[in-house]
Amino acid sequence: MREYLLGNVAIAKGILEAGAGVVSGYPGTPSSEIVDYLAPLAKERGIHVEWSVNEKVAMEVAIGASWTGARAAVTMKHVGLNVAADPFMTLAYLGAGGGFVACVADDPYCHSSQNEQDSRRYAQFARVPCLDPADPQEARDMTLRAFSLSEEFGVPVMLRPTTRVSHARADVEVGPPEERRDKPGFEKDPARRVALPAHARPLHVELLDKQPGIEAALAKEAWNRAEMRGEVGVIASGISGLYAEEAIAGMEADLSLLRIGTYPLPRKIVGDFLERVDRVLVVEEMDPVVEELVEMVAKERNPDVQILGKRSGHVPAVGELDPLTVINAISEMIDLRQRAAPSLCPEALSILPSRPPALCPGCSHRAAYYAMIKAFGKEAIFPNDIGCYTMGVGMGTVDTCLCMGASITVGAGIRFGGEERPICAVLGDSTFLHAGLTGLLNAAYNGARMTVAILDNSITAMTGHQPHPGSGATAAGDPSPPLSLEEICRSLGAGFVETTDPYDLESTIATFERAKAYPGLSVVVARRPCVISAIRAGVRRPRLAVDVEKCSGCKVCVRFGCPAIEFDGKVARINALCTGCGVCAEICPAGAMEVVR
Amino acid sequence: MRTSECDVVVVGVGGQGVILISEIIGRAALKEGLSVRGVETHGMAQRGGSVINHIRVGCRYSAMISPGSADVLLAMEPAEGLRYAHYLSPEGVALVNTTPVLPITVTTGQASYPAVEEILDLLRGIASMVRAIDATGLAARAGSPQATNVVMLGGLARYLPIGGATLLEALTESVPAKFLDINRKAFELGKIEVE
Numbered sequence: 001m002r003e004y005l006l007g008n009v010a011i012a013k014g015i016l017e018a019g020a021g022v023v024s025g026y027p028g029t030p031s032s033e034i035v036d037y038l039a040p041l042a043k044e045r046g047i048h049v050e051w052s053v054n055e056k057v058a059m060e061v062a063i064g065a066s067w068t069g070a071r072a073a074v075t076m077k078h079v080g081l082n083v084a085a086d087p088f089m090t091l092a093y094l095g096a097g098g099g100f101v102a103c104v105a106d107d108p109y110c111h112s113s114q115n116e117q118d119s120r121r122y123a124q125f126a127r128v129p130c131l132d133p134a135d136p137q138e139a140r141d142m143t144l145r146a147f148s149l150s151e152e153f154g155v156p157v158m159l160r161p162t163t164r165v166s167h168a169r170a171d172v173e174v175g176p177p178e179e180r181r182d183k184p185g186f187e188k189d190p191a192r193r194v195a196l197p198a199h200a201r202p203l204h205v206e207l208l209d210k211q212p213g214i215e216a217a218l219a220k221e222a223w224n225r226a227e228m229r230g231e232v233g234v235i236a237s238g239i240s241g242l243y244a245e246e247a248i249a250g251m252e253a254d255l256s257l258l259r260i261g262t263y264p265l266p267r268k269i270v271g272d273f274l275e276r277v278d279r280v281l282v283v284e285e286m287d288p289v290v291e292e293l294v295e296m297v298a299k300e301r302n303p304d305v306q307i308l309g310k311r312s313g314h315v316p317a318v319g320e321l322d323p324l325t326v327i328n329a330i331s332e333m334i335d336l337r338q339r340a341a342p343s344l345c346p347e348a349l350s351i352l353p354s355r356p357p358a359l360c361p362g363c364s365h366r367a368a369y370y371a372m373i374k375a376f377g378k379e380a381i382f383p384n385d386i387g388c389y390t391m392g393v394g395m396g397t398v399d400t401c402l403c404m405g406a407s408i409t410v411g412a413g414i415r416f417g418g419e420e421r422p423i424c425a426v427l428g429d430s431t432f433l434h435a436g437l438t439g440l441l442n443a444a445y446n447g448a449r450m451t452v453a454i455l456d457n458s459i460t461a462m463t464g465h466q467p468h469p470g471s472g473a474t475a476a477g478d479p480s481p482p483l484s485l486e487e488i489c490r491s492l493g494a495g496f497v498e499t500t501d502p503y504d505l506e507s508t509i510a511t512f513e514r515a516k517a518y519p520g521l522s523v524v525v526a527r528r529p530c531v532i533s534a535i536r537a538g539v540r541r542p543r544l545a546v547d548v549e550k551c552s553g554c555k556v557c558v559r560f561g562c563p564a565i566e567f568d569g570k571v572a573r574i575n576a577l578c579t580g581c582g583v584c585a586e587i588c589p590a591g592a593m594e595v596v597r
Numbered sequence: 598m599r600t601s602e603c604d605v606v607v608v609g610v611g612g613q614g615v616i617l618i619s620e621i622i623g624r625a626a627l628k629e630g631l632s633v634r635g636v637e638t639h640g641m642a643q644r645g646g647s648v649i650n651h652i653r654v655g656c657r658y659s660a661m662i663s664p665g666s667a668d669v670l671l672a673m674e675p676a677e678g679l680r681y682a683h684y685l686s687p688e689g690v691a692l693v694n695t696t697p698v699l700p701i702t703v704t705t706g707q708a709s710y711p712a713v714e715e716i717l718d719l720l721r722g723i724a725s726m727v728r729a730i731d732a733t734g735l736a737a738r739a740g741s742p743q744a745t746n747v748v749m750l751g752g753l754a755r756y757l758p759i760g761g762a763t764l765l766e767a768l769t770e771s772v773p774a775k776f777l778d779i780n781r782k783a784f785e786l787g788k789i790e791v792e
């Protein structure tokens with residue numbers, strides 16, 4: 001069956017075709033749509049699909065399932081693997097039971113991420129095979145192969161799409177879903193499941209011994225293929241293989257091409273290729289993983305071959321590639337004129353206003369930030385975190401952003417480092433539950449004098465509105481036990497915990513002021529559902545309009561930064577984007593904002 | 598050698614329904630047995646940021662269109678049209694909705710929005726042809742300004758190697774039944790506007 005599918009949906013369908021019984025994950029762009037697609041199907045397919053609390057948890061849940069004989073998959077973005085690195089590294093030793101696939105989506109160019117780390121390095125580090133799809137079809141095919149490979153060798157397998165694969169669409173050939181495979185139940189086998197030193201040492205040897213077999217098995221796959229057309233060649237991996245194929249076809253150049261799709265690198269194929277060329281360009285995004293290995297293989301098989309790539313400056317070391325960049329890298333290698341890469345003309349550049357992403361009209365984070373600045377003052381330090389609220393960077397309330405949960409811990413460190421000004425760390429509910437709990441516990445335990453503001457919109461908004469334990473339901477739609485952020489914070493040791501509705505500015509400012517005055521660790525829970533999810537749930541609030549007679553043109557509301565408020569030169573105007581939060585009416589000194597009845 | 602029959606870059610503002618366009622074209626291409634590739638902006642930029650989707654009809658390679666090689670630039674918003682105009686090949690055609698969506702930098706007074714005519718003039722210097730379309734107005738006429746994206750799709754129809762009837766069929770399958778009439782009307786209005 002041929003369907004026009006998003007890369008991530010192609011992977012999800014591959015997971016169903018493989019008969020997986022358990023799928024877990026934590027949302028993160030560009031990986032989220034895999035679980036998003038599977039969760040609503042969980043009941044009808046009789047499988048378990050969950051949004052876990054974080055990536056480490058997700059991976060461990062999938063590991064338990066695999067050790068029980070079920071095929072299991074876990075999904076996350078590249079930086080999520082940092083969180084899940086602990087189980088991942090040792091799982092490589094202990095091995096999989098039922099097929100285990102970790103789908104880790106990389107984000108070259110940091111489209112929606114804080115860094116562009118290359119997960120192929122993690123696979124190398126852990127000695128875990130890695131499949132690197134070039135497009136949605138390969139993503140689906142590799143998903144199926146990843147499960148069977150995992151079972152053949154008893155190892156976890158990494159599937160590593162990138163943004164331009166996960167969020168690409170293509171006509172993809174898919175098969176029907178398979179019944180969930182039978183599970184024999186958990187078999188006790190301490191020598192393989194208990195990572196004591198005495199067990200780990202031989203398992204490490206075993207893992208290394210498996211490598212040649214894995215390499216040989218993967219070398220047979222069509223994702224590694226050479227086409228010989230002369231003594232000058234290109235070696236390209238993953239999506240870069242498609243760019244190179246297109247570049248060579250478009251240039252009508254007689255170049256040999258070796259495409260790489262699997263790791264450990266198929267060294268025999270690479271060696272055979274290197275023996276038949278005298279110059280080769282290695283094309284890949286992010287780290288020179290293939291390039292370094294090609295250099296090693298060349299030492300044995302053809303020390304005279306000239307190797308070009310990132311080290312020689314032919315291929316960019318950062319960001320993502322596109323067909324033109326590859327055409328130009330090839331042109332440089334074969335001494336052809338490079339094509340100009342058109343960019344925006346200077347006149348256009350000078351007149352175009354920039355359009356950064358912004359908090360939605362009516363987003364309660366904006367109101368919370370407004371109140372925070374009023375209470376804490378601009379001089380206070382605001383360690384921030386990962387979520388929609390990071391987009392408030394222009395409001396003066398985002399001073400740091402490092403990784404999930406780091407607002408509280410970095411904030412505590414800033415205090416202990418000698419900072420005397422008020423500190424208000426800010427993070428969202430999903431991020432707090434993901435990695436903030438331990439930080440708060442630590443801050444309380446070690447006596448950090450600071451405020452923590454949890455902006456609770458009851459959802460993981462940035463990645464597409466996935467539920468979490470505070471949302472009231474699971475991914476599959478089952479009700480979940482009630483959870484109180486306030487009680488959690490109190491029991492972790494916060495001496496002051498108060499809740500406020502950011503739409504009520506006055507009381508929110510007062511709450512922040514009390515929190516600031518508290519002589520220890522204080523927590524403010526600023527609670528108001530995300531506007532987008534509220535609208536989806538059918539909540540409609542009457543819009544506001546400006547009474548032009550009353551408007552003095554002071555621009556206080558304009559500076560507030562709601563995208564629904566415009567300024568027409570003399571007075572403010574509210575456009576059709578208004579969601580009726582009413583906050584601008586509270587800040588307007590002239591009382592000019594009125595509810596439209 | 599050409600490596601794709603038709604390369605379209607669809608640009609706009611997060612929330613303008615750019616992804617729907619890609620879905621409809623993909624479905625339609627599949628119906629006609631053409632291979633098709635697309636890639637879209639998800640994540641952070643969707644919150645009112647600038648978005649760009651690539652669609653390649655009759656292409657077996659990657660979904661990425663390089664600057665300087667698109668056949669058509671479909672702009673849901675004039676400033677965004679200009680922002681990505683360098684994706685057009687010298688023979689490329691630009692279809693531009695003339696209704697601005699003001700970015701946050703403009704509404705908060707940090708930047709100003711140029712006159713739409715100025716944007717179109719610069720575009721004329723880059724594209725071989727510019728079609729300015731009051732898509733938002735036409736969508737309102739069809740029954741909802743939300744259908745701006747479908748008006749633009751109607752305008753795009755004649756430049757695609759896909760039959761209009763097939764596109765309409767794919768449209769029917771892609772939008773909720775209760776909005777079907779509005780969307781069909783929007784499609785037709787866009788189509789007539791460009792013919």
Ligand code: SF4
Pocket residue numbers: 358359360362363364365388389457461462530531532533644
């Ligand atoms: S999606 Fe929700 S949380 Fe994110 S900016 Fe919009 S309203 Fe705010």
Ligand code: SF4
Pocket residue numbers: 361362543544562563564565574577578579580581582583584585
């Ligand atoms: S009420 Fe005011 S602040 Fe709230 S969404 Fe409407 S214009 Fe924006």
